Amino acid sequence: MTKSPSTLGIILFIATMIVFFVVYTFFSGINYFDISLKANAFVLPLLYAGAAFWSVKSYWNNHRVVKFKEAFKRAFVPMFVGGILSIFSIYAFLNFVDPAAKKLLNYQYVQRQKSELDTEYTSARKILKHQKDIDELDQKYIERLQSFTPEAVKGKDMLTASHFSGYFAAILIFYVVLSVFFGAFFRTRTIHQPEETNQA
Numbered sequence: 785m786t787k788s789p790s791t792l793g794i795i796l797f798i799a800t801m802i803v804f805f806v807v808y809t810f811f812s813g814i815n816y817f818d819i820s821l822k823a824n825a826f827v828l829p830l831l832y833a834g835a836a837f838w839s840v841k842s843y844w845n846n847h848r849v850v851k852f853k854e855a856f857k858r859a860f861v862p863m864f865v866g867g868i869l870s871i872f873s874i875y876a877f878l879n880f881v882d883p884a885a886k887k888l889l890n891y892q893y894v895q896r897q898k899s900e901l902d903t904e905y906t907s908a909r910k911i912l913k914h915q916k917d918i919d920e921l922d923q924k925y926i927e928r929l930q931s932f933t934p935e936a937v938k939g940k941d942m943l944t945a946s947h948f949s950g951y952f953a954a955i956l957i958f959y960v961v962l963s964v965f966f967g968a969f970f971r972t973r974t975i976h977q978p979e980e981t982n983q984a
Contacts, residue, residue, distance in 0.1 A: 789839060789858055793865025796835050800870040803827055804877075812885060817892035832863050833962060840966045849972045856967035863959045867952065875948045886943050893942050898932045901925070 787795075803823055811819040836859040843858045844850050878886040905925045912918050930936060941947075 787839070787842070789861030790865055792835055792839050792862035793869070796832060796862055796866025797869040797873075799831055799835075800828060800866055801873060803831070804870070804874055808885065812888065814892075816885075817889050817896060820889065829958065832866065832959075835862055835866070836860075836962055836966060840970045844970045850970055852967045852971040855970040856963045859966040860959055860963035863962070864956075867955055867959065871948055871952045871955075875943070875945065878943055886941075890940060890942055894932065894937050894940060898929075901928055901932075 807816075807820055807823050839862050840855050840858045844855070847854075878889070905921065908921055909918060912921060
C-alpha cells in the first residue's frame with residue numbers, strides 16, 4: 785500500500801514525538817542532554833531515512849516509470865512535514881509547557897562544554913614539556929573558564945526560536961541530500977523499445 789507523502793510525514797511526526805517523550809519521561813535526569821543528543825544524532829536520522837526509503841520504494845514498486853522529481857518528492861515531503869511539525873512542537877513544549885526541562889538542557893549543555901574544555905586542557909598539559917608552553921596553556925585555560933562563570937552563563941539559552949531555526953536549517957540539508965540520493969537511485973532509466981513493424 786502506497787501512502788501519500790503528507791500522511792507519512794504525520795506518522796513521522798508522531799514517531800518523533802514518541803521518541804522525544806520517551807527521553808523526556810525516562811531520562812530527564814543528569815544525562816538528559818547527552819541522551820537527547822544521541823537520540824537526535826542516531827535514532828531520528830535512521831527513523832527518517834527509513835521512512836523516506838520506504839516511501840520511495842513503495843511508490844517505485846507500483847509504478848513502471850518513476851522520474852527523479854517524483855522520487856525526490858516521495859522522500860523529501862515526509863521528512864519535511866515530520867521535521868517541521870516536530871520542531872514547532874518541541875519548541876512550544878520546552879518554552880511554554882515545561883520551561884524547567886529547557887533550563888535543565890541549557891545547564892547540562894554548559895556543563896558539557898566545560899567538561900570538554902577540562903578534558904582538552906588536561907590532555908594537552910600532559911604532552912607539554914616546556915614550562916613556557918605550560919604557562920601559556922594555563923593562561924588560555926583560565927581565560928576560557930571566564931565564559932563559564934555564573935554571570936557569563938546567566939540567561940544563556942540554546943533553545944530559542946532563532947536557534948531552533950538554525951537547527952532546522954541544518955536538518956534540511958540532510959533531507960535534501962538524502963532525497964537527491966533516493967531520487968537518483970530510484971528514478972527509472974528511460975528504455976526505448978523498438979516499434980513493431982508489419983512485414984508483408
